Amino acid sequence: MTPSKKSFVIALLCSGLFLLLPNYSSAQSNSVTIIGKLIDQESKQAIPYASVVLNNKQSKAIITGVTSDDSGNFSLTTTATNYEMTISYLGYTSITITEFTIVNNTINLKTIHLYPDNEALDEVVITGEVSKTVFKLDKRVFNVGKDISSTGVSALEVLNNVPSVNVNIEGQVSLRGSTGVQILINGKPSVLADQSSNALGSITADMIESIEVITNPSAKYDAEGTSGILNIILKKEEKKGLNGSVSINTGTPDNHSIGISLNRRTEKFNLFSQIGAGYRSLPQENESINTDLINNTTIFSTGTEYRNEAFYNLTLGTDYHINDYNVITLSGNFAYEVEDQPSRTNYSSYDENDALISEWFREETTDATNPKWQYELNYKKEFENNEDQVLLFSAIGSFFGKDQASEFNNTTISGTNANNDQQTETIFQQADFTFKIDYTHPFTEKITLETGAQYVINDVGNDYEVRDFTAGTFVRNDSLTNNFEYNQKVFGAYGTGAYEGNKWGVKVGLRIESTDLNTLLTNTNASNSQNYHNYFPTFHTSYQLSETLSVQAGYSKRIFRPRLWDLNPFFNIRNNFNVRTGNPNLQAEFSDSYELTSIFMVGKASMSTSLYYRYTTDVIERVSSFADNVNTTTPENIGTNGATGIEINGKYSPTNWISFTGDLNYNYFNREGDFELQSFDFSGDRWSSTLGTKIGLPAAIDFEITGNHQSNYKTVQGNVKGYVYADVGLRKKLLNGKAVINLGVLDLFRSRVSESYTLQPTFEVYNHGLRGRFVTLGFSYGFGKGEAMTYSGKRR
Template sequence: MKSLLIFLSLLSSIISLHAQEVEIKGVVLEQGANLSVPYATVVIVDSNSDKPITGTTTNEAGAFNLKVTSTDVYLKISFIGFKTLTFKNLDFTGSVYDLGTVYMEQDAQSLDEVVVRAEVSSTQFKLDRKIFNVGQDIASTGVSALEVLNNVPSVNVDIEGAVSLRGNSGVQILIDGKPSVLADESSNALGTITADMIERVEVITNPSAKYDAEGTAGILNIILKKEDKRGVNGAMSLNTGIPDNHSIGVSLNKRTEKFNLFTQFGGGYRSLPRDNTSENTNFETGSSIISDGTEYRNETFFNLTLGTDYYINDLNVLTLSGNFAYEIEDQPSKTNFSSYDNSTLNSIWFREETTDATNPKWQYELNYKKEFKNNEEHTLLFSALGSFFGKDQESEFTNTTTFGDIVNVDQQTETAFQQADYTFKLDYTNPISEAITIETGVQYLINDVGNDYEVREFDSNEWIINPNLTNDFEYNQKVFGFYGTGSYEGEKWGVKLGLRVEDTKLYTLLANTDEENDQEYTDFFPTVHSSYKINDDFSVQAGYSKRIFRPRLWDLNPFFNIKNNYNIRVGNPNLQPEYTNSYEITGIFKIGKATLNSSVFYLYTTDVVERVSVFQDNVTVTTPVNVGTNGALGFELNGKYSPLNWLTFNGDFNFNYFQRKGEFEEQSFDFNGERWNGRLTSKIALPADFDLEITGQLESDYQTVQSENQGFTFMDLGVRKKILKGKVVVNFAIKDVFESRVYENTILNANNFNTNRSTRGRFYTLGFSYGFGKGEAMTYSGKR
């Protein structure tokens, strides 16, 4: 009660201090379209000095409100591509001055500036996330979502396509805020999303309780473009490259009073060659196996998205959308092997692979959004999402000995994979005052997966099934969660508290051996976020969240990958989830023409999932296991500096110091280590509407429980030419200019030595894009 009285007393004092304030509010719409103008700048200007006193931006609905004590002022509303509005002689006789609805007219002379501003990717900061707006960066021409993610601050993507955040795996990837078959790393589905389909990427290192607790490192939310301009608008892009990287894409949108119809479709072909070398040496016997070769993953892909927003009335919107993608894979490869006994060559052979696969995938979604009359941010949102991914794959491995007497059996594999996911969500948001908002909701997630994997070996002129390598694995997981959050956001200070509860039921079955694994557990996930604005140039944010990483099918399935039968991977059906407590403090600075943000964070993870390798008979078998704990203390720095109108630098630096503690099969994995990476991009505006972009990146060496991973440095560059005031854009880019992006790891202990090295090489890309209607070439990010 005493605390409540103190709070009420402080609140009363604040109210009295602002008793003389006048609130100015209004709504900004686009003239002729009646569409809201979000993020327009609203400024109160002193009439005598013409200097800004205070300001704000419009919300998603185009609404704004701000307070002022001085009456000798005028109001300005501005936004790129629109004529600035100025309001003088304001009436301050009451406590509230309602400007009502005002309309902004497009400024044809400044439309080219809209395109220019959007060409450069930029980062925004919210209470619980960073938002990376994907611009028309030259190096992103024709590339996939994985390459876009690799350009996002704090994010790294390795040569295998594995995504990490601040050096930590266990990242949950969402599409438009929801789980999606397009975000399934194991299916390479992100390869079917190209850069010009993406509006922005949200980096959420400490998600609030509103989000799934899945993903110990955090969440990456990929927001796809969906234009809402009146009339028929769109853009098309055509890309080509060496090695083969060809695609064509079209984005169309038609907006009427009641409907917003949108579609994206395209297709392409890409070849992803990768050079690999490896060495396995047994110190006890003196024998070793050395291999080298090139793997190809040739893909023909098609992608179609259809959807509509139906505006039932001003307060109710129904959205129905669907996505269909289809991939045809061809994976020819050849690996050369040499066998040595005490440094004496005794055999040479090569292993050839022929793999064909088809991957159909589709997704459908129904959304219903209801707004309440008292506040456009008072909403009820229901969504139902279903998705399917299938893989029908056949492979044949043939071995040919050219020297010596080693005989390797020829093999065939056949895979029938099916994954069905269903997500049902209900979210309620209520801003009970200008400063206080509550959120609550429930979610039910179903994952149903089956993988039928058969291995046949050629013996006595016939193909015979190998029962030791063949399995039929079933995986079913159900997660029910509910959450609640409450937030207060004042002019200077804000705080958000939340709690999420999730109940998990997991069932797996290895059908050919009747091995079952049945788990059920309930977890509580608290979250805390806070921010404080010290002044216009300096703000501080802090956050805490608890996260979980649940083992997936590929972690649990005890299958053998026999692409290289001297380096194989095996799943672990007894793998347990890992948990992470994440703490973070971030400072956001503006210093002249530079903006900086720096973060200090600490992650403590238990039951860490590590991939441990066992060496037997010159064969390295790698499997995931739970090994101890990991404490990671890190520092991150992101910045942007524009010393001249034609020159801009963007950079980020990330450093991790970690302490590993654990033991596996009487082997201690206690050690301390560090890992860091840095990236710097310079953008240079040249005469005749040419632009030059150069990006350099460094990755340090780092240690895992068994291996040493080598660092590398690489550079990308690109040139762009704008034609017809940006309606037509031509891009040329070179990825990994010096072919220095090399992934190498080494395992060295008393009994054996194992090293693996992979490289993709240099890539060239050439892109052409054209915008029509009100669409721009490679349509710029954001709604505007």
């Protein structure tokens, strides 16, 4: 894309935003503010969190609404002229006000008395709205009813009630068994949806209107997809007041943190913040066996790698409600990490007679600092005559840096001297920018058009130097040193059209993306440029056979672009007999995905079954080469892969104290391709399953156990061994749920072992890795309307 085209795109995105600004001021000038205070007629006490709704007098459609604060006060603003107000609260007689007196653009209703009504309370309990799932074209919508919204639980607890979604005790969200889920708030990314913190704990059930579940995204979303999208739709009448929580955690291996989350809602502003700090260590046990089948020599290596981190995190943000139809969100996050990586690897070398030749060990000392920050601007505009007509603009920027120095010292135990001391130094900087605009326009109740554009910039520099100890001094190794520059720009535009009837609907879309990728090794002046344009069509349809059974079908074309570390040809020399490097000539892989899904719901059980077929070209595989007992793995594009599979997931809650969830994914794949005159044609199968149980015990104690299984499967040069592991959790609620104690054990039996075999005519490589058992203990206290949630301090 030329500079002039880039400028035009950015100007187009920005001008679409600013052309609408005059509409704001005119709307505000005609607005009226209505204020009042609610009290109990008998006790004379204030009534907090009562519903105050403004309706159109003729159509009875909701114009706007709020809830009273802790002192019973409420305030709302409207530009409408023909309205009535309804005030309601559980256990009280609702009242409707139709006459108003305006003084200086303000209606002061002063003190309003509500009368207790026991009969009304009983009626609400019996006929209260129950949460249910509605099937749409390319998504499922879980509408939050009074059975959940009145419980005061957090957004994570609400997610756990959604079919196909599971949230474990630690707060990790998975969709159809996969944890690569993107969470949106009102259709846009948000600091509040960040799974690396407990920010979702400040959103309570009574603030949520619905949750959209998207497993096969349409052309509206990036062609480089995730495992799914969860979109949390908040009610317009969000609760005002101060919400928040404070958490303290500890664990073994070291996993210590403290965090504070705050959320303050007023009439115009929603302010949210979080601050946290902690220390963690991530040890991993490794074992490798490299065998040269020509010379019959073998290298054994075993050791433990550590990644110790002290981390600090600060998040600030605000939603500013300009008026009933316009909201601006500005947020930022800053994090700082200090790393220490003390590791040791033991080596032993054997000849063709299995006789020991030498023994030595390699010790690593690594120190690094990692500054990170992210900032985000979102603007959302709704339209007065159609609440589903929405314009959304967002601009996101982020930065990650690393300044790292490592030293590797070798010590000979016996035999041949293994004097290969080395030093490395890395200066890494990555800046990413995303500009996006989306527009949704319903022409009728059944026909909707969506359109928008996105521009993404990724700019990375990695200056990496290796020095060998030679003749009493460290000398730069030019063959391993590189300064790698990576710059990628992706422009995308899309359009979708949908028809949705009472039982049947169809949605078609097309996304166009233009990719401009440039890499440069400055020390050798080796460059690589890739410029390509692609079309990504999508098709979705659904049919509701009955109230309990629906069928959905979908097609989408997807892309996977090589990441920085796939392209950067630097050598990781931590274990200098098992080296990983990148490939700057790597191409993107493309997939055609077809999916047929049935969703069946009966009573308290739900089950989703999907048949799918995915065909991928230019598949990226890591390929091993072998020389002098050194195994080097490099990503390469190798042929095609066709996978046919079935995915089944279900959820069953026979009572309110026990629930079961299960996921099963099986696929048969056919690989075709060749590389350097070697054929990689083969076929095989692969499956995974998860079974979880949650039990509510007496004394407000929740118990959870989840079992996971991953099968063996073939690779282009060998195979990967399967494993089974279990996670357990225990949670005790105190002070009516305001305080929580969490105990979690990950990989209870230390059985989550990563094992792979590379089996070739001239060499064999065996790799074994184990993270081990992790135990965590946390205490959290929530105040205001906030739930007590654990600040996880997960890696961002």
